[in-house]
Amino acid sequence: MRRRKFVGLLAWAMSGVLISTVHAAVPQAKGLFPRGGQVGSTVEVTVDGKLAKGDQIQSDRAGVSGEITEDGTKATITIADSAAPGLYWLRFFNAEGAASPVPFVVGRLPEVAEAEPNATPDKAQALTESSVINGKLSESADTDVFSITVPAGRTLVAAVDANWRLGSPVDPVMQVLNTEGVVLTQVDDDRGFDPLIAWPCEQQTTLLVRLFGFPAAPNSSIRFANSADYVYRLTLTTDVWPNHLLPSAAQSGQDTSLKLAGWNVPEDLQSIAATALAADAPPSEQAEFAHSNLPVEVPLQRVAHSVLTATEPCDQAMPLQVTEKPVTVCGVIDQNGDEDSIQLNVSKGEKLVFRVASRVDGHALDAVLRIFDQDGKLLSESDDASRDVFDPVAKFTAKADGPIRVSITDRFGLGDWRFAYRLHIEPLEPTITATLKADNFVLTPGKPLEVPVTIARNDGFSEEVEFTATGLPEGVTCEAVKSAAKGDTSKAVTLKLTASETVSASTGRIQIVGRWGESGKVTATADLSGGQVKLTSPWLTVLAPAKKDEGKPEEKKDADKKE
Numbered sequence: 001m002r003r004r005k006f007v008g009l010l011a012w013a014m015s016g017v018l019i020s021t022v023h024a025a026v027p028q029a030k031g032l033f034p035r036g037g038q039v040g041s042t043v044e045v046t047v048d049g050k051l052a053k054g055d056q057i058q059s060d061r062a063g064v065s066g067e068i069t070e071d072g073t074k075a076t077i078t079i080a081d082s083a084a085p086g087l088y089w090l091r092f093f094n095a096e097g098a099a100s101p102v103p104f105v106v107g108r109l110p111e112v113a114e115a116e117p118n119a120t121p122d123k124a125q126a127l128t129e130s131s132v133i134n135g136k137l138s139e140s141a142d143t144d145v146f147s148i149t150v151p152a153g154r155t156l157v158a159a160v161d162a163n164w165r166l167g168s169p170v171d172p173v174m175q176v177l178n179t180e181g182v183v184l185t186q187v188d189d190d191r192g193f194d195p196l197i198a199w200p201c202e203q204q205t206t207l208l209v210r211l212f213g214f215p216a217a218p219n220s221s222i223r224f225a226n227s228a229d230y231v232y233r234l235t236l237t238t239d240v241w242p243n244h245l246l247p248s249a250a251q252s253g254q255d256t257s258l259k260l261a262g263w264n265v266p267e268d269l270q271s272i273a274a275t276a277l278a279a280d281a282p283p284s285e286q287a288e289f290a291h292s293n294l295p296v297e298v299p300l301q302r303v304a305h306s307v308l309t310a311t312e313p314c315d316q317a318m319p320l321q322v323t324e325k326p327v328t329v330c331g332v333i334d335q336n337g338d339e340d341s342i343q344l345n346v347s348k349g350e351k352l353v354f355r356v357a358s359r360v361d362g363h364a365l366d367a368v369l370r371i372f373d374q375d376g377k378l379l380s381e382s383d384d385a386s387r388d389v390f391d392p393v394a395k396f397t398a399k400a401d402g403p404i405r406v407s408i409t410d411r412f413g414l415g416d417w418r419f420a421y422r423l424h425i426e427p428l429e430p431t432i433t434a435t436l437k438a439d440n441f442v443l444t445p446g447k448p449l450e451v452p453v454t455i456a457r458n459d460g461f462s463e464e465v466e467f468t469a470t471g472l473p474e475g476v477t478c479e480a481v482k483s484a485a486k487g488d489t490s491k492a493v494t495l496k497l498t499a500s501e502t503v504s505a506s507t508g509r510i511q512i513v514g515r516w517g518e519s520g521k522v523t524a525t526a527d528l529s530g531g532q533v534k535l536t537s538p539w540l541t542v543l544a545p546a547k548k549d550e551g552k553p554e555e556k557k558d559a560d561k562k563e
Contacts, residue, residue: 034134036105475503
């Protein structure tokens, strides 16, 4: 399976923090170990980088906080009882600047540290309960083996979290073995490069799980790989483990009845009433649904329009009828050769965009989207939206009035209850995106800070857009810059931030925003995790003004000579 793209919008609060002006090196943090913890716990993590006493930590979401240890080599991460399971981003900063955010996962299962030696079946690390193991494939030709007893009638779920969300540069491979060391099954990829195995047991059974890896970026070597940054989180559980919700989208402000699909799901959890989708909760490309009886979060997207569920029969003979647009259709390609069909009426010249979301949620469906006219003639086909986006997108202009049929299948004709998808059907409208080259900036008083913004105008977007920075601390200003519909500024602009001579040193989140018309708005984003996450609020550090009596070095020398 090819690498998938996970896109999420981080709605970070824009609150500046006044800080001391003690000079120190800018924090460096490439990653953490362990890279997660249990709700209601305190975790001591080792930081891959360089920190100092006095550095600070800020999380993108409420419920997680942290402090640097006295020696500056580690950090203590506190996870509140109220923290929701999911992916958090932690930023290390001080008065001189900030490091890029690093991922940290919160869950409800107990956390266990990998204990060497555990490279062979006879030295397997034994687990007494469902747990998350924090480990590294750091030794030469390293393999890690664990054992767990599965009760009768339960399924062992073994799920690796490494490359897909955490950015660990490893391509893990996982096997399930019996106690004699015989390999029962092997999985290389499931969620991107990260494997998942579900092994049902009719009788109480002790199983072994073996993990090893190769470089995520292939090289000429043909052997197990190892590295200090081959960090993983391995979940071994015989309890409930969710795969998806149906529907996997909900209209903001509407109570929604959800069906939970997964492993070891008790009857009282198979249907969930979601009442947490408040009317004022903004629609987003990606959201998470948390339940007190689930160990991890489940994807649930908020939308501003109606949601339909494609239930069988939903084929060419009896397609799901869509009577309004925009709409989101949620379904499952649940068996080999399955095809879900949706029918809707269009008007000549009407422009629509069809977007499938499946890989973005970690599902195995390699979706193909096809559009047919009422006579069955193929009008459009889409597989991957782009080289790095493996869910299809189709832009469509109707050539005649009448019905069209949209079909979703798997590229290889496969199907399974895990092959869930969302199909978004919306009017095709001109859009604009704005991208930043960095996720943090440093402003020195007396020296303007230039912030370049790259602009992409899509589907005929031709508005003049005015860009500026918002959430700036007191004493910092930004002059608005216009991006014209044509010419050089249509593709890029540069903002200039300046600080007054009396500005106070501070640090915090800002936003770069473009506006047009009465309500048009675009927020510039910066890429995180190799472009898989879009950060909407970059970090700004405002340095303290130089003291007037310090002067320039040569001026101080002249003054000393005169004295």
